[in-house]
Amino acid sequence: xxxxxxxxxxxxxxxxxxxxxxxxxxxxxxxxxxxxxxxxxxxxxxxxxxxxxxxxxxxxxxxxxxxxxxxxxxxxxxxxxxxxxxxxxxxxxxxxxxxxxxxxxxxxxxxxxxxxxxxxxxxxxxxxxxxxxxxxxxxxxxxxxxxxxxxxxxxxxxxxxxxxxxxxxxxxxxxxxxxxxxxxxxxxxxxxxxxxxxxxxxxxxxxxxxxxxxxxxxxxxxxxxxxxxxxxxxxxxxxxxxxxxxxxxxxxxxxxxxxxxxxxxxxxxxxxxxxxxxxxxxxxxxxxxxxxxxxxxxxxxxxxxxxxxxxxxxxxxxxxxxxxxxxxxxxxxxxxxxxxxxxxxxxxxxxxxxxxxxxxxxxxxxxxxxxxxxxxxxxxxxxx
Ligand SMILES: [Zn+2]
Numbered sequence: 001x002x003x004x005x006x007x008x009x010x011x012x013x014x015x016x017x018x019x020x021x022x023x024x025x026x027x028x029x030x031x032x033x034x035x036x037x038x039x040x041x042x043x044x045x046x047x048x049x050x051x052x053x054x055x056x057x058x059x060x061x062x063x064x065x066x067x068x069x070x071x072x073x074x075x076x077x078x079x080x081x082x083x084x085x086x087x088x089x090x091x092x093x094x095x096x097x098x099x100x101x102x103x104x105x106x107x108x109x110x111x112x113x114x115x116x117x118x119x120x121x122x123x124x125x126x127x128x129x130x131x132x133x134x135x136x137x138x139x140x141x142x143x144x145x146x147x148x149x150x151x152x153x154x155x156x157x158x159x160x161x162x163x164x165x166x167x168x169x170x171x172x173x174x175x176x177x178x179x180x181x182x183x184x185x186x187x188x189x190x191x192x193x194x195x196x197x198x199x200x201x202x203x204x205x206x207x208x209x210x211x212x213x214x215x216x217x218x219x220x221x222x223x224x225x226x227x228x229x230x231x232x233x234x235x236x237x238x239x240x241x242x243x244x245x246x247x248x249x250x251x252x253x254x255x256x257x258x259x260x261x262x263x264x265x266x267x268x269x270x271x272x273x274x275x276x277x278x279x280x281x282x283x284x285x286x287x288x289x290x291x292x293x294x295x296x297x298x299x300x301x302x303x304x305x306x307x308x309x310x311x312x313x314x315x316x317x318x319x320x321x322x323x324x325x326x327x328x329x330x331x332x333x334x335x336x337x338x339x340x341x342x343x344x345x346x347x348x349x350x351x352x353x354x355x356x357x358x359x360x361x362x363x364x365x366x367x368x369x370x371x372x373x374x375x376x377x378x379x380x381x382x383x384x
Contacts, residue, residue, distance in 0.1 A: 018031050019080075020103070028079060045063065052139065063134075071130075071133070075151070088355075106355065107165050109347060130373065151328055163342070165343075177341065186247045187205075187282045194239070215227055225255075226254075230250065345365060
C-alpha cells in the first residue's frame with residue numbers, strides 16, 4: 001500500500017510548525033507528544049519514553065517484535081537548530097513539489113518517511129522474523145550528549161541501523177561521515193596599562209590570535225581534516241588595558257578515526273609554542289564527541305540491496321557520498337552497529353531559513369525504506 005502524499009505533507013507541516021529547537025524544552029515536550037501519538041497508531045507496537053542525561057527532554061522508543069531473530073534500529077532526532085526566538089517558525093508551500101520550513105528536511109521530513117515506511121511495512125502482512133525499534137532523540141543538533149547512552153544501548157541489541165537524516169540534494173545517501181569535536185582554547189596573559197614602557201603585561205588576545213592563525217592552516221597540512229574557528233572572545237572596551245584573557249571555540253572534524261591523533265598532536269604543539277613564553281598560558285580543552293562514521297562491508301552489502309530496492313520500484317537511481325557533517329549514525333558505528341544514513345527526504349539549505357524538502361521524496365523514500373524492510377524480513381540482507 002503506497003503512502004499518500006497529501007497525508008504525509010500535512011503531517012510534516014504539522015510537525016515542522018511545532019518549534020522544537022534543541023534548547024526549547026517546552027517545544028520539545030510538545031513535539032514528543034505529537035510523535036508519541038502518531039507512532040502509537042502503528043499496529044502492534046509498544047511506545048515508551050526514555051530519560052536522557054543532562055536534560056529533561058526525553059527520547060521516544062517504539063518497539064515491535066523484540067523477540068524476532070532479525071532486529072533493525074531506525075533512528076532520528078526531533079530537535080532542530082531553530083530556537084523559539086528564531087524568525088523561521090512556519091512552513092510555506094513553495095509549489096506542489098516543494099515545502100520550505102524549519103526542519104522539513106533535517107529531519108522531521110525523515111521522521112515522516114520513517115513512520116510512513118513502517119506503516120506501509122506493517123500493513124502488508126509483515127513476516128514474524130523481523131522486529132524493529134525506533135529511537136527518536138531530542139538533542140542531535142547539539143551533539144547528542146544527553147542521548148548518546150540510549151543510542152549505544154539500542155545499538156547493541158540490533159543488527160543494522162537505519163538513520164533518516166536527509167539525503168543529499170541529488171538524492172544520494174550518505175556513505176560515511178566526518179567525526180566531530182568541539183574544543184575551547186583559553187589563553188591567559190597578564191593585565192597592564194597599555195601605555196607603560198617597558199611593559200611587563202602580556203596580551204592574551206595577541207597570543208591567541210597567533211595560535212588561531214596557525215590552527216586555521218591545519219586542514220591544508222592534514223588532509224581529511226576541517227577546522228572552524230566559531231567564536232572568539234576576550235578583552236574589554238577599555239582599550240588602554242592589556243587584556244589578560246582570551247578564548248576561542250573550535251569545531252574540528254576528521255575523516256578517519258586515525259586522523260584524530262595527528263590533529264590533537266599538532267594543536268598541542270601550537271599551544272606549547274605559546275606556553276614557552278613567560279607570562280602566557282594557553283590551554284586546549286574538549287574532545288571528539290562523535291567518532292567518524294566509516295563505511296565497512298556490512299554497509300556496502302546493505303547499500304547494494306537498498307539501491308536494488310530503488311530499481312525495483314522504478315525510482316531515480318542514486319549513489320552515496322562522504323559527508324562532512326556528523327549524525328547519530330556516527331554514534332551507532334562507534335557502538336559497533338553497521339548503519340545506512342541519509343535515508344530521509346531529499347532537501348537542501350539545512351540549518352538556514354531556506355531549508356526545503358522535495359515533497360515527492362516523502363512518498364518515494366518511504367516506499368523505498370518499506371521495500372528494504374521487506375527484503376530484510378525475507379532474509380536477503382547479509383548480516384541481518
Ligand atoms: Zn539532522
